[in-house]
Amino acid sequence: MIEVSDLHRWFGAVHAVRGAGFSIPAGQAVGLLGPNGAGKTTTLRMLTGILRPQRGSIRIADVDALTHAVQARRHFGYLPESAPSYPEMAVRSFLRYRAGVQGVAARRRKNRVQAVLAECQLTDVARRRIGQLSKGYRQRVALASALLHDPKVLILDEPTNGLDPTQIREARSLIGDLAQNRTVLVSSHILPEIERTCQRVIIIGAGRVLADGTPDELCRSADTGGCIAEIKGHLAAIEFAIKQALPGCSLETAPLEEGWWRCAIRPAPQSEPEATNPQELIGIALASAKCPIRLLRPETTGLEEVFVRVLDEAARNPGGEA
């Protein structure tokens, strides 16, 4: 549904987007996650025809968005980072006006306005002036406006920016509902935002796609094969047993109560995969050292850790290929 390849955009000397590329099939909800200044807005503005890339290609619903921008626009709705507001207009009048501007056929306008009012849960405030609404409701009006022409693709730039926690929760739930029957690309620098609304995450940093996959895939790919253990005994004996079992491993220890230690054990990155599970080796070594173990489990990597690691890696290798 969305195909982006080798996208580049410079602002003077700033290379804001450097070869970004991704492909989003119909019906998928995808989060574009990156820190401030990563190039999210620039990427979305190129997708929506507001900015022209200096290199690359964009196809939306099989339409070349660079050569057939008007045709491509029929297929997507766009909620920009700061949507213009018309404070003096009533919600329904504003949506009728926008339906005309967006080229919705006159005979369909009334129905489409009714439909987006219902879909964005705005029916009760349809007669209220936009300027009298809370920010959360004003954001819903902007979202309703993006849906008037019934697009199959929804592109949202930081949709919860500036909302309070309750409004954020409501906005997330609404986006989740809208994603049920649409392809959604939503940008954010807030990880839980993306984790809760999207099936797939594209991590972008310094204008490059740094990682792309479902949260599970990203977490698995970042898995160190390490484990966490809680062990009782003399620290020197514990360290000796673990180093014997897994030569070259890294070991972090922290004291707990009554002689127990919390140990984070990660096998050496270059070592050959062990024929025996590292946890078994640790268990055997600590049993021989007569050190009781009350917990031994694989170290799981959360999406937040993946995000931090991927960005750290990119910062260490700024010229690296995407």
Ligand code: ATP
């Ligand atoms: P944020 O989360 O803060 O909105 P972002 O990931 O959306 O950030 P962009 O707004 O795309 O990032 O900006 C990417 C880079 O391009 C930044 O270095 C920014 O300063 C620069 N940039 C963006 N727009 C312009 C512009 N119109 N003129 C000059 N530089 C720009």
